[in-house]
Amino acid sequence: MNKPRLWTKNFIGISIANFLVFITFYYLLVTLPIYALQDLNGNAIEAGLITTTFLIAAILSRPFAGRWIEKVGKFPILMSALLTLCLASALYFFPHSMTAMLILRFCHGIGFGMATTAIGTIVADLIPDSRKGEGMGYYGLTINLGMVIGPFLGLTVMQQLGTNVMFTVNAICAVLAIMAGLLIRLPKKSIATKMAMEPKRTGGIKSLFEMSAIPISLVAAFFGLVYSSIISFVSIYAKEIGLVEAASYFFIVYAVVLLLSRPFTGKWFDQYGANVIIYPSILCFAIGTYLLSVSSSAFMFLLSAALIGLGWGTAFPSLQTIAIQLAPPKKRALATATYLSIFDFGFGVGSLIFGMVVTGIGHSALYFYSTFLVLIGLAVYYFLHGRNNLPLKNKVQEDQVAS
Template sequence: MKEKLWTKNFISISVSNLFLFLSFYLLLTTLPIYALQDLHTKESSVGLIVSVFLFAAIIIRPIAGQQMERFGKRFLFLVSLSIFLVSSILYFLTDSLTSILLLRFFHGLGFGIATTAAGTIVAETLPDSRRGEGMGYFAMSMNLAMAFGPFLGLTALNEFGIHSVFMMAFCFSIISFIAGLLIHLPATKVIKSKEVKFNFKLNALIERSAVKVSLFAALFGIIYSSIISFVSVYAKSIGLTSVGSYFFIVYAIVLLISRPFTGKWFDLYGAKYIVYASIILFGAGMVLLSLSSSPVIFLISAAFIGVGYGTLFSSLQTIVIQDAPSEKRGLATATYFSIYDLGMSIGSFVVGIILSKVGFHALYGGSVFLIVLGIGIFYLITKQQGTNEVTEIKKIS
């Protein structure tokens, strides 16, 4: 008999995470436009709006992961959601780039703590035999937010102005906080110890077992940054402006359809086969994207990338959590997201430079070489650690 997956805690943390990321993506896509059009910010400075946010998240995650057992996962998660909620209100008061950057740093701290705590909480609410499946569904909340957040934000901005975006982000933050309140962890899993003190040594801020897989994820984060940052611009450049906004919608729909199968296969057959298959599908999607000349090919590439990259991201997160000692899952989650976000940040900058030199077709086509390199790297990781140590879960009877 299968262990129960859709518990109250799992549903609550997934809903909370969905609206947290909806708020994140709403602002990610609209604040640069607001800064340019309303605050008359220089284009060279707009990138700081994203960089400052991610920088704050990166520096706070290791600390949050380290202190998870001291203050309790649920408590830290609610604190982070409170920061998110307060930040959403303060956007109404921003009237300069400086005020936005200060707020983005504060907001990023909340985001860093929230993503670390959420990943740890969901890992502990899932039964071991269905962890791959459950983590896949949980990751889908981020994927759905990535698809619909920018669409809702840009639509609201164009139709009603920036204050409607701020109000929407505020409402989503409220829903996320309410869903977070519904989470109740068993007392045995919330350990508050005064003996756990702040330790700023590298070994205390980074879970070593998570580093290799996290660096591997960061490599693909660099590739993926070329999509999330420039695919709409690419669509416009090849005369597909009308379908450009549907790229992430198709991405999310296909991922939603495939998730019940890919998660179960992860639990049945282990990480190795799912990761390899995901990389191949992702690579096929990038090839199709580079060759796109019609709406059909463009949207088919979105489908391949959705299944490939979406499954890969959640699978690697599951590997990191499985490989870490139970008392260090929070730190492992923090390590994973911090290194991954670093890859995304570096990628957004580097990809922009490469794009100006080679163009879109060469950029997306050339990324396949990095994807092939990724297959070799993952092979070395599994060879060094052993497949069972990387994450080979018992087959479900």
């Protein structure tokens, strides 16, 4: 029996667009704080606000983006979001004060929130149900690759070619994302007919979130607390323990392990269910975090990167797949928005809390105690979803019959 196609023109186009969106995100994530300190005469708190303001805007915009997608369609919201990202990217040359920069970051964050919601929804619809875990795994890989290439490219361009070239490259990536988005050809549906057939929604906060996706999103947010400390402080920690050269390879090893493991983990998710993938992934994440806390050599430091990449890099798209599968097909946009918004909230809170904690206990102790937090996550996952893994498969079958 032939498998339904995964690597269609639409899937390739949306994957490239997602890759470019996340390259620009991580590209600016590491360079703008430096730019704020050196060129805008900002302080450490203001430099931190550059990231916080962006994430707040993304979190606030995602629930509305999910509703807009349901009303006007996925493609119009996607292109509107990519155009917003492109316009914001073109404006980074002009702010000469922290206030102006923070306003621009807020606007940029709105576009990012809309874009990631639209892309996640389109991906979920394009992937055949029988290959959902595999397809979402490759989608997650584009995020991870953006996380690796973005900081490396950003810091290299900034240090060797200056900030003007840095902003130019960022704008070029945003334009390329639009071009990739234009490759997508989604089936056109009558919006008026669709809205007439659907029952009218009540207003309020529940209309902005997909309730079925909240428990698994809280699991992702819990792990996002620890993941934020790795993203934010691993380079500083490497310098602290005398492994500066190894630091530049940390996320490269992370990505290579993902590339090698993704073809297997996604298929196993589809074949055996979520628990077979999630529990080992959490354990790998915990072991990797522990090895990071006791690293005394480049080998151990990079081994921790491999295990964290295999663990969290596999768990994140798997948890998102669960959030999408739990929701009715017509609410996938809202489920995607709910998942990403709650995860970003956990990530942002983690950056803030661990940023304060690390000054008192140091990076090694932070990662050591974070290991126990990851292990606690096993129980969090079990009680919020893991014990109900079987009904998820039944839910997918019901949705297939309904569609």
